[in-house]
Amino acid sequence: MALVLYGAVGLFIGMATAFGPVPRITWEHREIHLVHFQEPKTFNYSTLLLSEDKDILYVGAREVIFALNSLNISDKQQEVFWKVTEDKKTKCAEKGKSKQTECLNYVRVLQQLNDTFLYVCGTNAFQPVCDYLNLLSFEFGGKNEDGKGRCPFDPAQSYTSVMVDGELYTGTSYNFLGSEPIIFRNSQQSPLRTEYAIPWLNEPNFIFADVIRADPDNADEDDDKIYFFFTEVSVEYEFLGKLMIPRIARVCKRDQGGLRTLQKKWTSYLKARMLCSAPDKNLIFNIVNDVFILKSPSLRESVIYGVFSPQLNNVGLSAVCAYNISTVEDVFAKGKYMQSATVEQSHTKWVRYNGEIPRPRPGACMNKEARTDGYLSTLNLPDKTLQFVKDHPLMDDSVTPIGDRPKLVKRDVKYTQIVVDRVRALNGTVYDVMFISTDRGALHKAISYENGMHIIEEIQLFPNFEPVQTLLLSSKQGKQFLYAGSNAGVVQSPLAFCDKYSTCVDCVLARDPYCAWDAQESVCVDNFREHETERDWIQNIGGDASSCTDKVKEHSLQHTFKHGSTAELKCSQKSNLAQVVWKFKDDVLKVESPKYRLLEKALLIFNLSEGDSGVYQCLSEEKVKNQKFSQVLAKHVLELKKIQHTTVSPAQPTTWSESNGRASRKSMVFIQPHLSSTPVAAVTTPRIVTNPVIPILTSTVSDELLNSVAEVPARAMFLKSNDNCLLMFLFLFFFVLFLCLFSYNCYKGYLPDQCLKFRSALLLGKKKPKADFSDCEQSVKETLVEPGSLLTQSGEQPKPSHDTGYETEADYVNGHVQHDEDHSQSYKEVKDKPFDVKCELKFADSDAEGD
Known part of the structure; x- marks a missing residue:
């Protein structure tokens, strides 16, 4: 309990430190040669089966099975369709499933029965069916056996299967709803299955199944064992929600079930937890995504490789753990069992069982020890042993990984x-090369050496980033390929891209056991494809490239630039572990200077001058074990156009005189800026001036003089392109700013009368102008009466004064407020006084509506 809580909480603490190694090389899809197979309107190429003796790759997709040439999968040899009838589609749709997708036939089981037949099963619109495929005619036998327990109902449900000596072992769901998980053996003599009970299987997600053959030289005369890998909901740990646990389960091939107890049920079924954690980083990976068992005749024992991820995985964290098969066997043969205990009469808790263990040992295979005790078959086992197996299928001990830690932990990727x-390297050392696919259609090739992990390369298998659903590796010597299946198609890839490394240093630094450097041919070769017996090749998995003595042919690129311009020197660096270093005249260039800018694949040099001419070298520096290895990636020779100083003099000195007889203007100088490649032109009477100064006119020049100046080539007078752009930008900026300020003030009426007239003209179509009494301001004011004044003699209310567009005080004599009597008297005098001023009405502000 404490361990699980610690791992779940500590997951987020360790995420910041678990970045993992970076792939040294990243190959994009267009950079490498891959073979693709894809048929129009066909999807879900998720079931692959390789027949190496026939060089055929069988592909099970949606409603079709293909037979492809395994050496070139684009060569389709045969195909057979396996469609669902319309009646079954209709019945499937009536149960709430999609008629266009779910109610089709997805091939889920594709196993080699013998040299003549394949055993195949499909979902068949939620009515799973199995049949035999004749490899000679490539036609179905028409058996149409019930696929219940052999194939899932739902194409989205998890499943796994393995064929062992003509008998099919599967892990799948036994009903339509997917609520009854089962590990089943399809056998005519003794079909067996798991108990339908939570302690046996609790919502499992089946991943992988395979058989481990018993050593024929083993004195125990042990049995072959079939291992199942899955993730299920934990029963032994208490948690707030459903806590998932990775499991490994085991059954024995010669198991025949019990006589009374566990009839037609497994008597050898046991399961244990697979532990994959990084305690130093507070990480526990409790979801197993895939498993591969590495088996070969030269191996002392098989090794189980598993890909794991944490249950709360919002950053794409993944890990690879490896387990010795002997560790697994010790847990099942010698480990402690768990049992359920009732707490407070309502709660069930799983604890370690410390009581007496029956004999023969529960869950053990029929070996020499059991036969010595008189038990020749599981049908002879006592009920006490069988009942113990039924109640105690879970082991208390966990299967721990090699080294008690993951082989690889990688962040920002989901394997x-x-x-x-x-692979055996040239020095005789054996290495395990892992090929791990991602949910983004990529493949990582990694190797473990000296307690470390190195990702050799990253390969983009699918251009549309399709998740890889299936990986298959051929083991035929000289014809090894990797096959990847996804929803969109199948991809065939070589195991190495040795020819992509052009130098000895690059070939050795790849640390790829498939590749070696041929010094005689100066090429990086695949040492498993060559058949030479005497090899003078260079290979070092540790990355020591000091043995490389070949001289790389350096190709220099010539560049010519103008003064003041910008140079772009390209350099492509492929290794993600190396640093790019630029050298100028054999000195390291300080790219931190504002004069330079280092891009991903280029170097920019600004404002070129004479001092920038020379040789530039782009080097790749890669550090391995405190050793630094450098190689030249590109060499650039940069030259600047030279400045030629020339003079242009008229045939005769020219004197310009003004019409009024004043002194003539005797000299005019044109000087070119020093950053131009255009010749300098100087026109002068007394002397020639070549100093870089600004063009000077000694006085105001007449039109004749200006015409003479225009005859001089226009390119003789110019500024730097950069300066021209800057000046033009400043001019436009201030001009636009001036227009904005002018328009704003004009609109607000802050400018003189001329602006108001212009504004009134613009707004004339929208508002009627009012009269402007500016020319007869005083006389008109005298006849206007402000609101609130006394009534006129006729008793009528006087009209308010018109708005002239100016902000003024109240119009009273001398600007002061008069009393009522004074105001009445002044108004009478003004009214009796005739107009002696000629006034014209002018349009003023038009904001107010006129009459």
Whole structure:
């Protein structure tokens, strides 16, 4: 309990430190040669089966099975369709399933029965069915056996299967709803299945199944064992929600079930927890995504590789753990069991069982020890042993990984599938090369050496970033390929891209056991494809490239630029572990200077001058084990156009005189800026001036003089392009700013009368102008009466004064407020006084509506 809580909480603490190694090389899809297979309107290429003796790759997709040439999968040899009848589609749709997608036939089981037949099963519109495919005619036998327990109903449900000596072992769901998980053996003599009980299987997600053959030289005369890998909801740990646990389960091939107890049920079924954690980083990975068992005749024991991820995984964290098969066997053969205990009469808790263990040992295979005790078959086992197995299928001990820690922990990636190949390097050392796919259609090739992990390369298998659903590795010597299946198609890839490394240093620094440098041919070769017996090749998995003595042919690129311009020197660096270093005249260039800017694949040099001419070298520096290895990636020779100083003199000195007889203007100088490649032109009477000064006119020049100046080539007078752009930008900026300020003040009426007339003209179509009494301001004011004044003699209320567009005080004599009597008297005098001023009405502010 404490361990699980610690791992779940500590997951977020350790995420900041678990970045993992970076792939040294990233190959985009267009950079490498991959073979694709895809048929129009066909999807879900998720079931692959390789027949290496026939060089055929069988692909099970949606409603079709293909037979492809395994050496070139684009060569389709045969195909057979396996469609669902319309009646079954209709019945499936009536149960709430999609008629266009779910109610089709998805091939989920594709196993080699013998040299003549394949055993195949499909979902068949939620009515799973199995049949035999004749490899000679490539036609179905028409058996149409019930696929219940052999194939899932739902194409989205998890499943796994393995064929062992003509008998099919599957992990799938046994009903339409997917609520009854089962590990089943399809056998005519003794079909067996798991108990439908939570302690046996609790909402499992089946991942992988395979058989481990018993050693024929083993003195125990042990049985072959079939291992199942899945993730299920925990029963032994208490948590707030459903806590998932990765499991490994085991059954024995010679298991025949019990006589009375566990009839037609597994008597050898046991399961244990697979532990994959990084305690130093507070990480626990409790979801197993895929498993691969590395087996070969040269191996002392098989090794299980698993891809894991945490349950609360919002940053794409993944890990790879490896387990010795002997560790697994010790847990099942010697480990403690768990049992359920009732707490407070309502709650069930799983604890370690410390009581007496029956004999023969529950869950053990029929070996020499059991036969010595008189038990020749599981049908002879005592009920006490069988009942113990039924009640105690879960082991208390966990299966721990090699080294008690993951082989690889990687952040920002979700691994989906894994296959492993065992390779012997040139020095005789054996390495396990892991090929791990991602949910973004990429493939990581990683190698473990000296307690470290190195990702050799990252390959983009699918251009549309389709998640990889299936990985398959061929083991045929000289014809090894990797096959990846997704929803969109199948991809065939070589195991190495040695020819992509052009130098010895690059080939050795790749640390790829498939590749070696041929010094005689100066090429990086795949040492498993060559058949030479005497090899003078260079390979070092540790990355020591000091043995490389070949001289790389350096190709210099010539560049010519103008003064003041910007140079772009390209340099492509492929290694993600190396640093790019630029050298200028054999000195390291300080790219931190504002004169330079280092891009991903280029170097920019601004404002070129004479001092920037020379040789530039782009070097790749990669550090391995405190050793630094450098190689030249590009060499650039930069030259600037030279400045030629020339003079242009008229045939005769020219004197310009003004019409009024004043002194003539005797000299005019044109000087070119020093950053131009255009010749300098100087026109002068007494002397020639070549100093870089601004063009000077000694006085105001007549039109004749200006015409003479225009005859001089226009390119003789110019500023730098950068300066021209800057001046033009400043001019436009201030001009636009001036227009904005002018328009704003004009609109607000802050400018003189001329602006108001212009504004009134613009707004004339919208508002009627009012009269402007500016020319007869005083006389008109005298006849106007402000609101609130006394009534006129006729008793009528006087009209308010017109708004002239100016902000003024109240119009009273001398600007002061008069009393009522004074105001009445002045108004009478003004009214009797005739107009002696000629006034014209002018349009003023038009904001107010006129009459």
